[in-house]
Amino acid sequence: MAIIDVIFHEGDEFVYKWSPNNNAKNSQVKLGSQLVVKESQEAVFFKEGKLLDIFGPGTHTLETNNIPLLSKIINLPFGSQSPFFAEVYFVNKSVVFNSKFGIFPFSLLDPEFKIPVSVSARGSFALKVVDTRILITSLTGTSLKTDKENLRDYFRGLLSQAVKNSITDLSRKNSISPFALEIICDEVSKSVRPIVNEVFNEYGLELALFNIEGIPVDASDPKVQTLLNEYQRIMSEDVQERLRLKRRAENIEVFKIERSYDTSEKLAENLGNTESGSGIIGAMIGMGVASPIASGLSNNLSQNLSNNVSPELSSEAQFFYSIDGKNKIGPISLTILKQQYKAGMISENTLVWKSGLSKWVTLNSLDDAGSFINEGPPDLPNN
Numbered sequence: 001m002a003i004i005d006v007i008f009h010e011g012d013e014f015v016y017k018w019s020p021n022n023n024a025k026n027s028q029v030k031l032g033s034q035l036v037v038k039e040s041q042e043a044v045f046f047k048e049g050k051l052l053d054i055f056g057p058g059t060h061t062l063e064t065n066n067i068p069l070l071s072k073i074i075n076l077p078f079g080s081q082s083p084f085f086a087e088v089y090f091v092n093k094s095v096v097f098n099s100k101f102g103i104f105p106f107s108l109l110d111p112e113f114k115i116p117v118s119v120s121a122r123g124s125f126a127l128k129v130v131d132t133r134i135l136i137t138s139l140t141g142t143s144l145k146t147d148k149e150n151l152r153d154y155f156r157g158l159l160s161q162a163v164k165n166s167i168t169d170l171s172r173k174n175s176i177s178p179f180a181l182e183i184i185c186d187e188v189s190k191s192v193r194p195i196v197n198e199v200f201n202e203y204g205l206e207l208a209l210f211n212i213e214g215i216p217v218d219a220s221d222p223k224v225q226t227l228l229n230e231y232q233r234i235m236s237e238d239v240q241e242r243l244r245l246k247r248r249a250e251n252i253e254v255f256k257i258e259r260s261y262d263t264s265e266k267l268a269e270n271l272g273n274t275e276s277g278s279g280i281i282g283a284m285i286g287m288g289v290a291s292p293i294a295s296g297l298s299n300n301l302s303q304n305l306s307n308n309v310s311p312e313l314s315s316e317a318q319f320f321y322s323i324d325g326k327n328k329i330g331p332i333s334l335t336i337l338k339q340q341y342k343a344g345m346i347s348e349n350t351l352v353w354k355s356g357l358s359k360w361v362t363l364n365s366l367d368d369a370g371s372f373i374n375e376g377p378p379d380l381p382n383n
Helices: 132-141 148-173 185-201 222-271 279-287 290-307 334-342 367-371
Strands: 004-007 015-018 028-037 041-047 050-055 058-061 083-085 087-092 096-109 116-129 205-214 318-322 329-333 351-354
Touching: 015 132, 028 041, 028 087, 041 132, 050 132, 087 132, 096 148, 116 148, 116 222, 148 185, 185 205, 318 334, 329 334, 334 367
Parallel strands: 004 028
Antiparallel strands: 015 087, 028 058, 028 083, 041 050, 041 087, 096 116, 116 205, 318 329, 318 351
16 A cells, blocks of 8 residues: 655646545555645645645645644554545636536527427536635535546536526516527626526635527427517518508608698788788788787897897887787887888787877877878789
């Protein structure tokens, strides 16, 4: 039975269970042996199911004083150099398991049609040890073989189950269709990662890398084909309805513009026809409905013109007038008063007033209006 003086491991395995000369049945360790731990490693000693100690990077001489529990667990019939049986694990603390994963098809309920749809998922992940003690006690508790393949399969299976459960919960809680998950893989990855990471934290691990690269539906499933056809029909009808509404809105806008032009043309044709109270303005005045409109037009006109009055005209007499006998409009100059009369906005019987008058008088009674009150309207441009 060989006695090993130096214990070390040079591989990149995630967790490696040391044995001399690859003989798993011979795990004798001699007190006084040298334990060599690399910078990215930690070494863990187990004896009879109990964790004795964890050694960090460096070279360590194995003695009872640096393995405190050793003297309580083993008998030393041969003195301080006695051999003893123990399990030694080397744990890789760097990022490992940078590999792909895939999930077998599983069912998700479509929120729209309430039909189960078969989907799968694929991606990549990498793990890093953050707590060696929790990791080793968890592994020994599950009686796992510690070779690379078994550990990789175990954690890949753990990841797959966590991802499947997370996607199922995400789809159900947010009413996401299985057909939409493929489109939003990045968002799903960000949502699923913290949930999956909690599972690995229980083993003293954390995700250094996690990415879902695809969540495709099973196209061979007849139910999937039926739902795809139904979704395509709905989308086609939706596009047609959107186009119909767009054309309708465009036609309505054209109709509004055309009506506006028609109204403007008719108003222009009748605006100046005010003889004997005829024309649109005359009719509106006779009906008593033109006052607010005329008031607004006159206010805007007088305001725009008054803003542009030259200093020479600012001393001109200012007039006020009233169409309905209730509201007064002004002050305006005699020139503007004449323009509004010519345009049919006011008539000979419109009440007017200026500074110096003791009361309101009709326009035809105003001396200042004598120069234009009896004039006829000018000829139309086309005559």
